[in-house]
Amino acid sequence: MRPVSTIGAGPGTHPGANLAALRDHNAALVLGLLRDAGERGASRAELAVRTGLTPQAVSKITGRLRESGFAAEAGRRASTGGKPATLLRLVPGAAHALGVHLDRDALTVTLADLTGAAVATRTAPLAFGAGGDAVLGAVAREVAVLLAEAGAPAVLGAGVAAPGPLDHRGGVLHRVTGFPQWDGFPLRDALGERLALPVTLDKDTNAAALGLALRGPRDAASFAYLHLGTGLGAGLVLGGRVHRGARTGAGEFGHQVLRLDGPPCPCGNRGCLEVLCLAAVAAGDTARAARLLGVGAANLVRLLDIDHVLLGGRTVLADPDAYVRGVRAELADAVPVGVVPGGERTVVEGAAELVLAPLFGRAGSAATALHPDEATRKG
Amino acid sequence: MRPVSTIGAGPGTHPGANLAALRDHNAALVLGLLRDAGERGASRAELAVRTGLTPQAVSKITGRLRESGFAAEAGRRASTGGKPATLLRLVPGAAHALGVHLDRDALTVTLADLTGAAVATRTAPLAFGAGGDAVLGAVAREVAVLLAEAGAPAVLGAGVAAPGPLDHRGGVLHRVTGFPQWDGFPLRDALGERLALPVTLDKDTNAAALGLALRGPRDAASFAYLHLGTGLGAGLVLGGRVHRGARTGAGEFGHQVLRLDGPPCPCGNRGCLEVLCLAAVAAGDTARAARLLGVGAANLVRLLDIDHVLLGGRTVLADPDAYVRGVRAELADAVPVGVVPGGERTVVEGAAELVLAPLFGRAGSAATALHPDEATRKG
DNA sequence: GCACTTACGCAACACTGTTGCCAAAGTGGC
DNA sequence: GCCACTTTGGCAACAGTGTTGCGTAAGTGC
Numbered sequence: 155m156r157p158v159s160t161i162g163a164g165p166g167t168h169p170g171a172n173l174a175a176l177r178d179h180n181a182a183l184v185l186g187l188l189r190d191a192g193e194r195g196a197s198r199a200e201l202a203v204r205t206g207l208t209p210q211a212v213s214k215i216t217g218r219l220r221e222s223g224f225a226a227e228a229g230r231r232a233s234t235g236g237k238p239a240t241l242l243r244l245v246p247g248a249a250h251a252l253g254v255h256l257d258r259d260a261l262t263v264t265l266a267d268l269t270g271a272a273v274a275t276r277t278a279p280l281a282f283g284a285g286g287d288a289v290l291g292a293v294a295r296e297v298a299v300l301l302a303e304a305g306a307p308a309v310l311g312a313g314v315a316a317p318g319p320l321d322h323r324g325g326v327l328h329r330v331t332g333f334p335q336w337d338g339f340p341l342r343d344a345l346g347e348r349l350a351l352p353v354t355l356d357k358d359t360n361a362a363a364l365g366l367a368l369r370g371p372r373d374a375a376s377f378a379y380l381h382l383g384t385g386l387g388a389g390l391v392l393g394g395r396v397h398r399g400a401r402t403g404a405g406e407f408g409h410q411v412l413r414l415d416g417p418p419c420p421c422g423n424r425g426c427l428e429v430l431c432l433a434a435v436a437a438g439d440t441a442r443a444a445r446l447l448g449v450g451a452a453n454l455v456r457l458l459d460i461d462h463v464l465l466g467g468r469t470v471l472a473d474p475d476a477y478v479r480g481v482r483a484e485l486a487d488a489v490p491v492g493v494v495p496g497g498e499r500t501v502v503e504g505a506a507e508l509v510l511a512p513l514f515g516r517a518g519s520a521a522t523a524l525h526p527d528e529a530t531r532k533g
Numbered sequence: 534m535r536p537v538s539t540i541g542a543g544p545g546t547h548p549g550a551n552l553a554a555l556r557d558h559n560a561a562l563v564l565g566l567l568r569d570a571g572e573r574g575a576s577r578a579e580l581a582v583r584t585g586l587t588p589q590a591v592s593k594i595t596g597r598l599r600e601s602g603f604a605a606e607a608g609r610r611a612s613t614g615g616k617p618a619t620l621l622r623l624v625p626g627a628a629h630a631l632g633v634h635l636d637r638d639a640l641t642v643t644l645a646d647l648t649g650a651a652v653a654t655r656t657a658p659l660a661f662g663a664g665g666d667a668v669l670g671a672v673a674r675e676v677a678v679l680l681a682e683a684g685a686p687a688v689l690g691a692g693v694a695a696p697g698p699l700d701h702r703g704g705v706l707h708r709v710t711g712f713p714q715w716d717g718f719p720l721r722d723a724l725g726e727r728l729a730l731p732v733t734l735d736k737d738t739n740a741a742a743l744g745l746a747l748r749g750p751r752d753a754a755s756f757a758y759l760h761l762g763t764g765l766g767a768g769l770v771l772g773g774r775v776h777r778g779a780r781t782g783a784g785e786f787g788h789q790v791l792r793l794d795g796p797p798c799p800c801g802n803r804g805c806l807e808v809l810c811l812a813a814v815a816a817g818d819t820a821r822a823a824r825l826l827g828v829g830a831a832n833l834v835r836l837l838d839i840d841h842v843l844l845g846g847r848t849v850l851a852d853p854d855a856y857v858r859g860v861r862a863e864l865a866d867a868v869p870v871g872v873v874p875g876g877e878r879t880v881v882e883g884a885a886e887l888v889l890a891p892l893f894g895r896a897g898s899a900a901t902a903l904h905p906d907e908a909t910r911k912g
Numbered sequence: 913g914c915a916c917t918t919a920c921g922c923a924a925c926a927c928t929g930t931t932g933c934c935a936a937a938g939t940g941g942c
Numbered sequence: 943g944c945c946a947c948t949t950t951g952g953c954a955a956c957a958g959t960g961t962t963g964c965g966t967a968a969g970t971g972c
Contacts, residue, residue: 169562170584172929173959176555180960183548199919205549211960213920236918237968376779388836392776399771399838400755406835411828414792422865423831449790452802456785457767457833459778486801551960552928559929578950590929592951615949616937917970928959939948 179515180207184215186514188225188244189269195228197239216242223248224268244268249513252300252312252351253506254293255358258282258332258384261289263296264499265304266506268513270368274304275502283333286344294348311352313508314345315361315501318387322402325355331385331420354508356398358501359405363389364396364511365504366464366494376460379494380407380451382435382443382477383467386428392458394516410450440473444480451491452484466494558894559586563594565893567604567623568648574607576618595621602627603647623647628892631679631691631730632885633672634737637661637711637763640668642675643878644683645885647892649747653683654881662712665723673727690731692887693724694740694880697766701781704734710764710799733887735777737880738784742768743775743890744883745843745873755839758873759786759830761814761822761856762846765807771837773895789829819852823859830870831863845873 187204188196198216202209219225220242228243246267253272255262261280265273276296282289301309319328325342346353356364363379366389370377379389386408390397397404408428409421416425417433427450434443451463463481470477474493482491494500550558566583567575577595581588598604599621607622625646632651634641640659644652655675661668680688698707704721725732735743742758745768749756758768765787769776776783787807788800795804796812806829813822830842842860849856853872861870873879 170586170590170929171555171558172586172590173555173957174929176550176552176928176959179550197919207549207551208961209920210922210962211549211551214960233969234918235916235970237920237966239919390837392771392778397771397837400840401838403838404836406838409835410789410832412790412793414828449793453789453832454836456788457783457836458769458776459780459782459785461779549960552926553960555928555959576950587930588951589931589953593929612938613949614939614947616935616951618950913972915970915972917968919967919969921966922964923962924964925962926960929957931954931956933953933955935952936950937948938950939946941946942944 180205180211180215181219182513182515184212185219185224185244186516188219188242189514191243192269193243195231195241195243197231197241199239201242246271247307249310250304250307251310251506251509252297252349253361253502253504253508254297254312254314254345255361255502255505256280256282256289256293256314256316257358257501258317261292261296262499262502263293263300264502264506265300265307265309266503266510268510270365270503270507270510272499272503272506273307274300275499276300282330283335285335286339286341290345290348293345297349309351310513311354311509312345312349313361313505314341314353314355315358315505315508316341316355317385318357318359318402318405320355320357320402322354322356322360322398325353327355352509356505356508357387357389357402357405359387359389360396360398360402361389361504361508362466362494362500363391363504364516365496365500365507367391367394367396368507368511368514368516369495376458377462377464378407378451378454378458378460379464379466379500380447380470380481381467382431382447382465382469386431386447388454390458390460392460407450407454410453412446412449435469440476441480443469444477445484447477448481448484451481452486452488455485455489460489462490462492464492464494466497466500468498471497559584559590559594560598561892561894563591564598564603564623565895567598567621568893570622571648572622574620574622576610576620578618580621625650626686629683629686629688630885630888631676631688631728632740632881632883632887633676633691633693633724634740634881634884635659635661635668635672635693635695636737636880637696640671640675641878641881642672642679643881643885644679644686644688645882645889647889649744649882649886649889651878651882651885652686653679654878655679661709662714664714665718665720669724669727672724676728688730689892690733690888691724691728692740692884693720693732693734694737694884694887695720695734696764697736697738697781697784699734699736699781701733701735701739701777704732706734731888735884735887736766736768736781736784738766738768739775739777739781740768740883740887741845741873741879742770742883743895744875744879744886746770746773746775747886747890747893747895748874755837756841756843757786757830757833757837757839758843758845758879759826759849759860760846761810761826761844761848765810765826765846767833769837769839771839786829786833789832791825791828814848819855820859822848823856824863826856827860827863830860831865831867834864834868839868841869841871843871843873845876845879847877850876 198212202212228241231239246269253264262277264275327336327339329337342353342355359381375394381387388405388407409426412427413425419426419429431446577591581591607620610618625648632643641656643654706715706718708716721732721734738760767784767786788805791806792804798805798808810825
């Protein structure tokens with residue numbers, strides 16, 4: 155069977171739902187709950203309560219998942235007054251995904267199992283400006299070594315995280331700052347052909363945000379991943395879904411104007427957060443950089459009403475406490491602020507999730523649930 | 534039958550999908566397409582192509598819609614080489630919804646048919662500070678007169694648009710600026726009891742945005758409705774859905790900091806867009822107010838990658854051309870800018886859509902579609 | 913030892929969209 | 943006028959979903 159969710163929403167597609175879509179949706183949902191349950195596992199009865207389906211339906215669905223090898227029984231839980239529950243668990247090794255992080259000066263590839271855990275990782279220096287063939291060759295080489303070392307497991311596909319701007323839907327790079335020669339390069343299809351695997355391309359910040367979203371609880375998660383490195387960008391997760399915007403352009407967090415008539419920015423405006431912030435970083439004034447980041451974060455939190463803010467990127471990770479302090483001060487306890495738990499690996503692991511997320515009904519712009527609207531009440 | 538979509542995504546609910554959910558989803562989808570088709574109507578074959586369902590399934594679905602009175606046959610289209618298509622149309626009068634716009638100094642109520650068109654509208658002065666009983670009484674009175682004049686049609690429910698902040702999910706008002714006595718008032722339930730109707734409460738800007746979203750094409754629509762009146766707020770539609778945030782707090786567009794260390798704002802920060810903008814308005818400098826609005830809009834467009842910007846609110850409507858010019862100048866043709874077509878009525882009509890939208894699978898935070906993800910391609 | 917609770921499967925069922933086939937109603941070539 | 947062809951749409955049988963009703967397994971508590 156193929157427990158890939160077909161749930162999603164996009165223009166120009168066919169939104170009608172048939173029985174196959176229904177089945178896949180529920181299968182992805184259950185698989186996602188099993189993933190969230192992790193080592194603990196979950197009983198059929200518990201899954202029934204969480205999904206709203208009948209226990210019998212859950213039995214059928216989990217039966218299919220077990221038959222296909224994605225789930226397995228794993229002991230039983232102590233009784234709570236009746237028959238003890240039989241636990242079901244996701245089988246992590248049932249499938250794997252590749253994550254590829256293309257950065258300006260480095261290439262990182264990782265092999266993740268179904269839970270998203272990295273099984274093996276390799277990093278190599280990269281000259282991103284060396285052109286398409288050289289970069290694709292480097293990726294193919296590193297991937298080959300990685301897979302050989304891991305014993306050539308079955309791989310579902312590869313997720314690629316790259317600096318923006320780029321087009322997620324079409325899988326094409328745009329004019330990456332500092333590397334104009336990449337403009338228009340069909341990275342997804344080119345790499346897909348090279349690896350003979352399905353490939354998904356996304357911005358590094360979006361990949362990171364997706365990975366972080368999958369580590370949290372299903373739905374509800376609304377947060378911003380703020381990435382401060384050579385540039386300043388954001389990955390947005392709104393209502394559990396990565397928000398990419400119509401042209402994968404969302405997340406241009408660094409080019410909000412914070413000081414009218416401030417210093418000019420390469421983007422054409424004056425007083426952008428990025429110029430101000432990078433200037434403070436260059437001057438060694440971390441506290442000021444952090445406060446500026448905080449002002450921008452506060453603007454974002456107010457505009458989107460998100461739940462929390464996560465900071466990442468090389469500059470932040472060099473002095474995480476200072477940045478958290480500064481941002482927290484500006485947010486005035488409106489929402490919690492933290493540093494990404496994965497550190498530098500956040501982006502690669504997120505890249506692998508580009509492949510895994512659809513299995514659990516967590517595709518980026520897609521919906522994750524069906525339920526009656528609760529905002530209406532009969533008087 | 535009950536063609537109400539049960540599609541949606543929210544925390545703590547039951548995301549499992551069963552046959553009833555499937556049926557309602559498809560019924561809402563077809564009904565939505567019929568609404569979009571308007572006077573033109575649509576043939577079964579056309580609906581089949583648009584939904585991706587088989588013609589036979591569409592026949593069954595439209596059969597149920599016709600039986601329940603929501604749709605009807607309406608002549609036939611000229612042949613294109615075969616049997617001429619039988620057109621189906623939404624029956625606008627099959628159901629109605631009430632829209633209520635509570636403003637600081639005025640109350641507007643409207644009766645809308647299924648297409649969202651206003652059948653009758655009444656406006657009355659309102660002392661919003663007079664307290665719960667007085668305001669509820671005024672609403673009930675105006676609604677009674679409106680319904681009597683319209684011949685007491687069947688009404689599905691009432692949508693209420695009010696100044697924020699408020700809680701959409703719980704239907705409770707919060708500390709409305711200038712009227713602290715409303716804090717915690719359960720407006721949805723109180724009015725629901727008074728009118729004996731289901732009631733949905735939302736921020737005025739969100740209601741307006743929803744109404745505008747339903748006038749455009751299905752899905753894809755990503756835009757911001759910027760409302761400049763006594764305050765400055767925004768209604769956000771991202772990927773066809775109203776984005777309300779976790780606590781209906783999204784849209785605080787006016788309190789983004791645009792000038793570090795600028796003049797203080799009642800919100801506690803300095804240099805908020807709203808203070809700067811309202812100051813320019815008070816000084817009669819419309820051009821400056823428009824440019825400031827444009828800078829804020831540009832920040833928003835870059836952050837969210839939306840498709841277009843619509844301006845509304847009393848201040849804008851007093852001199853629409855000037856504001857469109859100013860905002861357009863700052864956006865540098867990145868996205869189109871326009872004024873809301875409905876003028877002052879935008880909010881009330883949007884309020885009625887709070888009731889109607891779910892019928893067409895267009896509920897605020899809900900998903901609208903099921904389809905395979907297109908961002909992955911096999912190499 | 914017995915009543916009760918909880919977990920879960922089997923079988924029959926209701927209802928969804930799908931498939932195969934056919935009728936209706938036009939156009940266009942001869 | 944006739945016939946082939948296209949397009950629309952319905953009828954009937956079908957496959958497959960989750961649901962319902964009921965029975966069984968396996969514990970707890972008195």
